[in-house]
Amino acid sequence: MLKHPQALLAVGAVFLLAGCGTEEAQAPEPQAPVTQQSELLAACQDTEELAEVAEHSCFHAEYGPFESVTAAPFGGPSFVDVSVGHTAYNVTLPAVAYQQWTLGYAGSVIFTPEESTEYAFLTSGYRAVRVVNAATNEEVGLECRYNIPQEVCGSLRTAVTADLEGGVDYRVDFAAIVPQPATFLLIVEETGHDHAEE
Numbered sequence: 001m002l003k004h005p006q007a008l009l010a011v012g013a014v015f016l017l018a019g020c021g022t023e024e025a026q027a028p029e030p031q032a033p034v035t036q037q038s039e040l041l042a043a044c045q046d047t048e049e050l051a052e053v054a055e056h057s058c059f060h061a062e063y064g065p066f067e068s069v070t071a072a073p074f075g076g077p078s079f080v081d082v083s084v085g086h087t088a089y090n091v092t093l094p095a096v097a098y099q100q101w102t103l104g105y106a107g108s109v110i111f112t113p114e115e116s117t118e119y120a121f122l123t124s125g126y127r128a129v130r131v132v133n134a135a136t137n138e139e140v141g142l143e144c145r146y147n148i149p150q151e152v153c154g155s156l157r158t159a160v161t162a163d164l165e166g167g168v169d170y171r172v173d174f175a176a177i178v179p180q181p182a183t184f185l186l187i188v189e190e191t192g193h194d195h196a197e198e
Contacts, residue, residue: 054122
């Protein structure tokens, strides 16, 4: 009989969300773990607009304003809000462990958009991302993934986009498997927003 069935459930959730991989820890930030969803997630075609969003977000990633948050544990309710625009959130994911081993990190934050439009979730590291309507628990389809070139922004690595409805609370789940760090930078930006003015 298992002593900690919740730990096995949490581990299973991390691997389901983040994917199982056999990556080596040679680089400080390894490539993204391939999940079934991210494997099917197409590369973004409108990279010019996303490059502008990344350049604008890069300013916030380097100069702020900054806010540190600890994501709610994966699978539970989240009240950790990341809805303030033009803010770089330093997100720490709770560890998913089994006995003395840390297997990965997973957690959730809440994002409530002001307008109905497409949003980009830009991160400083590669993370599995899932967006869910917090009221209905219905998963929102991610549109595409954009790997941010070093020459566009050295502080951010990737972005995923999704069409979201204004005034609706969305739970954003993040997961990473070891050796990725538990902490990363998150910036959420409208993709259709005029970034030259701010």
